[in-house]
Amino acid sequence: MYARVATCWTILRISLEERLVYRGDFALGTLMRFLPIVTQMFLWMAVFDGAFGAGRGPGQQIAGYTCHSIIAYYLLTTVSRAFSSMPGLSSGIARDIRDGTVKKYLIQPIDMLTFLMLNRVAHKLVYYVVAIGPFALVFYLCRDFFPEHPGGLYPGWPDAATLAAYFASLLMAFLLGFLLEATLGMIGFWFLEVSSLLFVYMLFSFFFSGHMFPIDLLPGIWGELVRLIPLQYLAYFPAAVFLGKVTGPELTHGLLIQFGWVVFFLVAARTAFRRGVRRYSGFGG
């Protein structure tokens, strides 16, 4: 037990140090990532102007969003994505399988999923340490966009219980993002080239996770379909929780379903790895 914890700690520490090498590039990259949000802000202001004429009031809503709350929504999705996005995870796993690096997990007493998970935890931790500055700056500048909450802790902040639910959903967004992408990467055991499949996934996740637009905008059957798939928990759901769009039993229900998807993909990733390793054949080395 102790040895296991020590191993995990070492992996975590190495990954942390590895990540801190490029911190300047990192901070700049974080700030730049808000630029597309700026265009989205102006686009939505123009959309509201077009729909209701210039001059904005609280009664002017599109799919339950005011001009301000939709901008707050876009800002909040950047936080969701900071937890759920896993750049290069699936393609990395698929590459390791193709070029045989995956052998090292079969020989060494480390579980691949645990190793990769710790690696990501370290990356994310470093990311938050570096990114908290740019994030705080942008959110402070945009503080007026956040709607008042009745009983909120602070203007623009929800109450403690909602905030707790928000953090829980963010944490699960991280787990879900990790496990979902890991499972996709394991498909590499069956198909050698998965890059086009990953592109399709990227496309879907961009549009239907709520990253591109709040999924409440989707009409009829489309909206219902998108709510059935797990992608919304990667960006939309945490943001909606923060904005107070999901409350009461609906909130508990949502968190439970999100948890259900985490468990589902945990089992899926484990199963895929076990089956995949059985198919896998490594040569030379």
Add this chain to the structure above:
Amino acid sequence: MHTRPHYFRVLLTFLRNSLVRDMTFRANFLIDTISSMSWVFMNLGFYILVFRYTPTIGANTGWGKHEFFLFLATTLLINGVIRGLFLSNAIEFSEQIRTGTLDFALLKPIDTQFLVSLGRIEWSAIGPFACGVLLLVYSLFQVHYLPGPLQMVLYGFYLLCGVAIYYSLMIAMAATSVWLGRNKTLLDFWFYITNFSRYPMEIYTGTYGDPIRWVFTFLVPVLIAVNVPARLLVRPLSPQSREDWLLLPFAVAATLGSLIVSRWVFNRSLLSYRSASS
């Protein structure tokens, strides 16, 4: 003996070689084309969604659904050309600087910028480009307004200006790899900047909007690239505002300026280039 290379013939060779290369990996080419087109369709879906909730983008701007689709088609055409001709070359260029393989390009008896910018052509960009053409034709039928021949000629001309502005920005940014050592985020950065030109310039108004519009019109003229040709297509030529008329000569000046500055940056970067390996 010193002969001037025949640039047009070299370009044709590049086109042919790239096509041969693409056709060697046919399935890959097909997947590339389809995936870049699916990106276009997804975006189109998003705008259809937006126009379910509003008749126009901005109050009294004239950018209704199909007018905006003409704008979008213009973006697709310009991006299609950029992606097809220059994008992978610019990425390759900053990689060549980093690894030192630029030496081979410098030794060739041809203008280095020409060689570096056009060496490899991505035929799969034909997919989104064709989407742009189709969307253009479809939207023109929908707006019940047919632009005159002069307008079409001007549209074509300003489309090329837009391509030139985008290209200048890209090649200048790729050239900065010489000083930065490595420019991994080139693609991101270029994407982030041109992202501002994806919408009509009228949306940038107000305390924060006006400076943004100013910067991306006069300092880094990316807003000009798509807006000027798109406006030409959407609005009749005769009752145009003074501002619209002024934009036309300004766009030409901005294009020339961008080309000159990027050429200068490119040449400067070559002077600072020190081959990487032995």
